[in-house]
Amino acid sequence: MNRYWSDIVKSLTPYVPGEQPRLEKLVKLNTNESPYPPSPKVLEAIIGVSADALRRYPDPESTELRQAIAAQNRVEPAQVFVGNGSDEVIALAFLALLKQPLPLYFPDVSYSFYPVWAQLFGIECRTVPVAQDFSIDPDAYPEQNGGIIIPNPNAPTGMLMSLASIRRLLQRSADSVVVIDEAYIDFGGESAVGLIGEFDNLLVVQTLSKSRALAGLRVGYAMGNVGLIEALGRVKNSFNSYPLDAIAQCAAVAAIGDADHFQRSCQRVIASREALCSRMASLGFQVLPSGANFIFATHPRYPARQLFTALRERSIVVRHFDKPRIDNFLRISIGTDQDIAALLDALAELVG
Ligand SMILES: *Cc1c(COP(=O)(O)O)cnc(C)c1O
Numbered sequence: 001m002n003r004y005w006s007d008i009v010k011s012l013t014p015y016v017p018g019e020q021p022r023l024e025k026l027v028k029l030n031t032n033e034s035p036y037p038p039s040p041k042v043l044e045a046i047i048g049v050s051a052d053a054l055r056r057y058p059d060p061e062s063t064e065l066r067q068a069i070a071a072q073n074r075v076e077p078a079q080v081f082v083g084n085g086s087d088e089v090i091a092l093a094f095l096a097l098l099k100q101p102l103p104l105y106f107p108d109v110s111y112s113f114y115p116v117w118a119q120l121f122g123i124e125c126r127t128v129p130v131a132q133d134f135s136i137d138p139d140a141y142p143e144q145n146g147g148i149i150i151p152n153p154n155a156p157t158g159m160l161m162s163l164a165s166i167r168r169l170l171q172r173s174a175d176s177v178v179v180i181d182e183a184y185i186d187f188g189g190e191s192a193v194g195l196i197g198e199f200d201n202l203l204v205v206q207t208l209s210k211s212r213a214l215a216g217l218r219v220g221y222a223m224g225n226v227g228l229i230e231a232l233g234r235v236k237n238s239f240n241s242y243p244l245d246a247i248a249q250c251a252a253v254a255a256i257g258d259a260d261h262f263q264r265s266c267q268r269v270i271a272s273r274e275a276l277c278s279r280m281a282s283l284g285f286q287v288l289p290s291g292a293n294f295i296f297a298t299h300p301r302y303p304a305r306q307l308f309t310a311l312r313e314r315s316i317v318v319r320h321f322d323k324p325r326i327d328n329f330l331r332i333s334i335g336t337d338q339d340i341a342a343l344l345d346a347l348a349e350l351v352g
Contacts, residue, residue: 008120015116018319027316027342029333032184032294034213036268036336039261042214045254049247058246060237065219065249068256073193075223081232082252084243086183086207086220089232090149091117092239093203093222096231097177099123100146107136109326111155111181130154134288136161138169148173151181153189156321156331158290160189170199177228179203184292186211186266187273193223200225210293211266212255219244219252269293273334279344283351294333296326302351304328314346 001010018031066080073080083089094117098104106114108127118125128140134157141148148169153160170178180192182204193204203224209215222232236243244252255262277287277295285297298304308320308330319331332343 012119013116015113019317021317023315025315027335027339029294029335029339029343030317030319030331031215032210032292032333033215034210034265034269034293035272035334035339036213036265038213038217039255039258041254041258041261042217042251045250046247049250053246053250056246058242058244058249060241062244062249065244065252065256066221068253069221069223072256073191073223075193075196076226078226079196079229080221080223081229081236082219082221082244083232083236084220084248085209085218086181086205086222087113088218088243089205089220089222090179090181091120092232092235093149093177093179093205094118094123095121096235097203097228098147098149098179100176102144102146102176104147104149105141105145106149107154108324109134109154109157111151112321112323114149130157134159136165138165138172141169141173143172145173145176147177147179149179149181151183152192153184153187153291155183155292156294156319156326156329157288157296158184158292158294159288160291163190163192163195166192167195170195170202174201177201177203179205182206183210184294186262187291187293188270189291196224200227203228208252208255211269212262213265214251214255217248217251217255219248269334272337272340276332276334276340276344280347283344283347285347285351294331296329296331298329299351304330307347307350310350311343311346314342316343316346318343 062082065082066077069080070077099121103124103126105126105128108129130136178201182191185191196202203222205222207220280287280297285299287295287297304320311318
């Protein structure tokens with residue numbers, strides 16, 4: 001506390017990102033980064049950025065990038081908004097679309113940034129409990145609401161919601177915006193982007209951070225009806241006209257263009273995930289069905305906190321959330337084969 005702080009700063013409880021420890025030989029399985037490098041075309045594009053492109057302000061509309069995203073997702077460029085990571089895109093959506101007289105709803109077990117943005121922007125929010133098996137029931141959400149935001153697959157459970165369930169949610173919630181946060185959709189899920197022509201209240205948010213291995217570049221985007229996209233643009237242009245720098249714009253275009261590299265790395269992550277799930281199960285863990293690049297697991301006899309600490313002592317970092325309903329789970333990002341082997345060796349020693 002400092003006497004110069006504004007009231008809002010005094011009241012904030014900021015989001016705490018997974019740690020980025022600077023230890024050597026660390027097995028880092030805590031922030032769902034890709035274990036594989038981004039497309040080599042991305043590095044070529046970055047090296048090719050001219051001095052002139054850096055001297056000038058970047059394209060405030062990210063025209064080329066929006067065209068690339070639109071073409072890939074079979075929507076119009078006017079239906080695409082880009083931002084400095086999907087965290088920024090979602091934050092702008094909170095202010096532009098989800099701040100309404102009625103409260104905003106999201107699952108009780110979900111992305112822990114949502115309540116932080118709600119607090120920052122003064123948005124009243126309510127959580128809806130996920131089922132005992134951590135699945136999400138669209139009928140559990142009230143038809144009258146100020147907005148709904150759900151990650152699909154959910155974080156940190158990794159569980160997928162079917163497109164039929166999302167459609168049901170949209171049909172029931174016709175008077176407010178439904179945001180589907182698809183940070184992990186490329187690891188086996190089906191995107192809701194195909195529904196935006198049918199539902200003018202649907203905003204689908206994706207990111208290059210996970211499946212495109214570009215968490216360091218900070219590029220995310222939203223797709224939806226032009227009216228929703230216009231709202232995001234109005235807030236963006238009232239805050240920072242240039243959220244994406246020139247390097248990020250051309251690197252992101254190169255990443256979107258390399259479909260082969262993208263598909264190969266997603267397939268590798270999915271194959272490793274399935275192998276890890278079965279090995280964990282044979283060690284006695286219960287692993288939730290995952291459609292993401294991480295798994296969420298609990299052991300009936302060994303408390304998650306104890307396992308988290310023991311793994312950390314062996315330089316293996318996973319994520320543990322000290323929160324109701326999930327405090328006995330570990331969230332483990334899918335790493336390289338070598339990372340996974342190290343993790344399984346340590347777990348075999350700890351629970352074997
Ligand atoms: C990682 C993540 C994001 C944010 O990704 P950016 O790096 O900001 O694009 C958004 N939502 C969920 C659920 C995530 O896990």
